[in-house]
Each structure stands twice: as structure tokens, then as C-alpha cells.
Amino acid sequence: MAWNWQLKNWPDFEFNSEALLSYEKAFLQKAGMLYGSLKHISNEGQDELKVRLLSDEAFQTSKIEGELLDRDSLQSSIRKHLGLQYNKRKVSPAEHGVSEMMIDLYNNYSSPLTHEQLFLWHEMLMNGRRDLQDIGGYRTHPDPMRIVSGSMGRPIVHFEAPPSDAVKEEMEKYILWFNQTGNKCPGPVVKSGIAHLYFENIHPFEDGNGRIGRALSEKVLSQYLERPTLIALSHIIENNKKLYYKSLHLNSKEIEITQWLVYFCETILQAQDYTQRIIDFLIGKAKYFQKFDEKFNERQTKVINRIFREGLEGFKGGLSAKNYIKITGTTASTATRDLKKMVDLGAFTKTGDRKSTRYHLNI
Numbered sequence: 001m002a003w004n005w006q007l008k009n010w011p012d013f014e015f016n017s018e019a020l021l022s023y024e025k026a027f028l029q030k031a032g033m034l035y036g037s038l039k040h041i042s043n044e045g046q047d048e049l050k051v052r053l054l055s056d057e058a059f060q061t062s063k064i065e066g067e068l069l070d071r072d073s074l075q076s077s078i079r080k081h082l083g084l085q086y087n088k089r090k091v092s093p094a095e096h097g098v099s100e101m102m103i104d105l106y107n108n109y110s111s112p113l114t115h116e117q118l119f120l121w122h123e124m125l126m127n128g129r130r131d132l133q134d135i136g137g138y139r140t141h142p143d144p145m146r147i148v149s150g151s152m153g154r155p156i157v158h159f160e161a162p163p164s165d166a167v168k169e170e171m172e173k174y175i176l177w178f179n180q181t182g183n184k185c186p187g188p189v190v191k192s193g194i195a196h197l198y199f200e201n202i203h204p205f206e207d208g209n210g211r212i213g214r215a216l217s218e219k220v221l222s223q224y225l226e227r228p229t230l231i232a233l234s235h236i237i238e239n240n241k242k243l244y245y246k247s248l249h250l251n252s253k254e255i256e257i258t259q260w261l262v263y264f265c266e267t268i269l270q271a272q273d274y275t276q277r278i279i280d281f282l283i284g285k286a287k288y289f290q291k292f293d294e295k296f297n298e299r300q301t302k303v304i305n306r307i308f309r310e311g312l313e314g315f316k317g318g319l320s321a322k323n324y325i326k327i328t329g330t331t332a333s334t335a336t337r338d339l340k341k342m343v344d345l346g347a348f349t350k351t352g353d354r355k356s357t358r359y360h361l362n363i
Contacts (some may be wrong), residue, residue, distance in 0.1 A: 003160055003161050003201075003250075003252060004160065004201060004253055005122055005170070005201055007254075010255065011174075012042070013255055014255050015190070015258040015261050016107060019258060019262065020189075020258075023189055023262075023265035023269065024187030024265075026269055027188070027189045027265075030103065030272040030273070032074055033187070034279065037279045040283050041279065041283060042286065044098070045282050047084055049279065049282055050078075050084070051079055051084065052075075053231075053232060054099075054277065056071075056235055057101070057230065057233070058078070058095075058101075058357075060232075060235045060237070061210070062211065063234075064210060064234060065211060069098070073089055074091075075094055075099070076088075077092060082103065092126060095128060097123075097126070098125060100124040102212055102215075104117075107229050109222035110223060113179055113216070114175065115175065118171075122135065123136040125212070131205045133206060134205070134206055135206075138168060138205065140164050142163075142164065144161075144163070145162075145163075145334075146158075146159065150363075151280075158252075159248075159249060159252045171202060171204050172203060176179065188224035191224075192217040192220040192268065193257075193268075194257070194261070196217040196264065197248065199215050209345055217230055217233060218231070218233060231268070231274075232278075236270045236271045237267060243263070244267075247259070247260055247264075248260070276277070285363070286363050292345065297344075300338055300342060302327060303327050306362075307319060307361055314361060317358060318351060318360045319341060320357070321357065323360075324338065346362055347362055348361065348362055349362045350358060
């Protein structure tokens with residue numbers, strides 16, 4: 001069976017618009033709620049939100065491709081690029097590169113897509129690589145670009161992209177399509193989904209196609225909303241990476257892609273929900289410090305800040321007295337008094353008993 005790019009009507013994708021309209025409506029409603037929620041966050045809180053989401057997306061989009069980066073280094077790099085205070089920790093070329101790409105996406109979302117922007121992103125992502133023939137340009141190698149699994153003797157080909165000598169023409173068509181408005185799409189989410197699948201089917205670079213493809217999806221949404229989307233797309237995809245790759249594979253042989261778009265629309269809505277949770281968390285954090293301002297001693301403040309740095313999930317299973325002692329360097333008796341006072345104040349809730357006792361932020 002032929003791949004979709006080998007079909008006569010490529011790349012005129014077909015889909016059931018009626019089945020997707022409810023997703024577009026939900027996206028716009030959630031986008032409005034997100035934007036409204038931002039008004040309840042201080043400028044400092046909005047900076048924290050940008051750093052948190054951009055660094056998490058940089059981490060997760062790399063993790064999808066099997067590359068584990070350091071979260072703290074990514075945050076430091078993102079803060080530096082945003083002109084915020086940062087700690088001068090060592091940042092690897094890969095961490096620096098993906099951070100640069102996320103910042104460029106954030107700052108230049110409104111600009112038309114060009115070959116040069118794609119080449120720049122590729123150079124950023126491949127920072128420090130020495131194993132590739134083409135960096136900052138489309139692939140030129142004569143070997144087929146395939147996605148395979150299995151053993152070397154019995155490989156399973158999941159997808160084969162257009163040959164390298166066809167990539168430039170394919171990308172000319174892609175960029176023209178990307179920069180046009182309408183494109184027979186019922187809304188931005190569908191166009192965003194097509195932008196990703198279409199790009200992945202061309203697979204124009206030797207490496208980095210997934211990370212660039214996901215960035216392009218976010219660029220579409222940002223252009224429509226006329227502001228950076230800041231949604232946790234890669235975070236949601238990473239949570240169920242197998243479904244993501246399965247959905248891409250199932251829609252690589254046909255022009256009819258409703259199944260892919262349903263998956264993608266649902267992923268976008270989940271990404272918006274996750275971003276909303278982070279915003280609500282930051283609003284809760286601000287209220288928490290207002291409520292308990294000057295009621296904590298230095299040790300208690302240090303622990304509270306440490307828990308908030310963990311984000312939505314906090315300490316898995318809750319904070320133990322042992323954690324408290326480790327963070328503050330205090331004695332067991334002092335830790336017991338500090339923790340009791342925080343429960344009495346209503347700053348912590350307490351679960352369990354004796355060695356199983358755990359403390360949780362009361363927000």
C-alpha cells in the first residue's frame with residue numbers, strides 16, 4: 001500500500017468538518033478562560049508561568065524523542081532568554097538549543113513561516129551535534145528516510161518519507177499552505193493538527209522533525225489567537241506517547257485524516273486544561289502567601305517555597321517530617337513543633353499517623 005504522499009490527491013487532506021466543530025468551539029471557550037485568568041496573576045506570577053510552561057514544553061518535547069534534559073538547566077536558560085534573573089548553572093548545548101527554539105517560537109509566533117525560520121530552529125535543536133550531514137537545512141542524503149522498529153535483520157517500517165530530492169518542492173508547498181488563511185479548515189485546531197501531520201509526513205530534516213512539528217502546531221494556534229498560546233501540548237503527548245505515535249502511523253497512508261484530527265483536538269483541549277490548572281495553582285500560591293504572610297519562620301518559609309517549586313503535583317505522597325529535617329537541617333523536635341504550628345495555622349493539612357504522617361499544602 002502506498003504512503004499518503006504517493007497518492008494522486010496529496011496533500012489535499014480530507015476530513016469530516018462537522019465532527020470537529022465542537023472541538024473548535026471548546027478550544028475558543030477555554031482560550032478565553034485562560035486569557036481571563038491571567039488578569040488575576042501579578043506580573044511576577046506571569047513571568048513564573050512563562051518560565052514554567054516554556055521550560056516544561058522544552059523538557060517534554062525532548063523527552064518524547066528519548067532525550068532527557070535537566071529541568072533546572074532549562075529553566076535557567078529560559079529565564080536568561082526572557083531577560084529575567086537566572087542562576088548561572090552549566091547548560092548543555094541540547095538544553096540551550098531547545099530553549100532558544102521555544103523562546104523564538106514565543107517571540108516570533110506572528111511572523112509568516114519561512115524556510116529560514118525552520119533552518120534556524122533546526123540549527124538550535126542540533127546544537128553540538130556532529131553526527132548529521134545536514135544541519136540548518138533540509139536533508140540531502142540519498143538513503144530513504146524511514147521510521148523503523150524491530151531487529152536489523154527483520155525491521156518493521158512504520159513510515160517512509162518522500163525522497164530527499166523531493167523535499168524542497170514539498171516544503172515550498174507546505175509553507176505556502178501554512179501561510180494561507182482558511183485552507184478549508186473549520187478552525188485553528190484543525191489547521192494546527194494538519195500542520196503537524198503534514199510536516200511529519202514530509203519529514204524534511206535528518207533529525208528534530210517531531211520537535212519542530214509540535215512547535216509549528218503551537219505557532220498556528222498563537223497566530224489565530226494573536227498571542228502566544230502557552231499550552232502544554234508536549235506534556236500531554238508525553239503522558240501517552242504510544243497513542244501519539246500510533247495515531248501518526250494510522251494516518252500516514254490515507255488522505256482522509258478525521259481520526260488523526262479527533263485525537264489531536266482532544267490532545268489540545270487536555271493541554272489547555274493542564275495550563276488552566278497551572279494558572280489556578282499560581283493564583284492559589286499568591287493567595288496562600290497573602291494569607292500566611294509573616295506567620296512563618298525562616299525554616300517554614302524555606303520548606304513552603306521548596307514544595308511550590310515542585311509544581312502542581314507537589315511532593316509525591318506529601319511532605320514527611322524526614323523531608324522537613326532534610327530541607328531545613330533542623331532537629332526532629334524542632335521539625336515536629338514547626339509542622340504542628342503549620343497545621344494549627346491551616347497552612348498544612350495532615351494525613352496518616354506516626355511514620356506514615358504526611359503534610360500537604362492547604363490551597
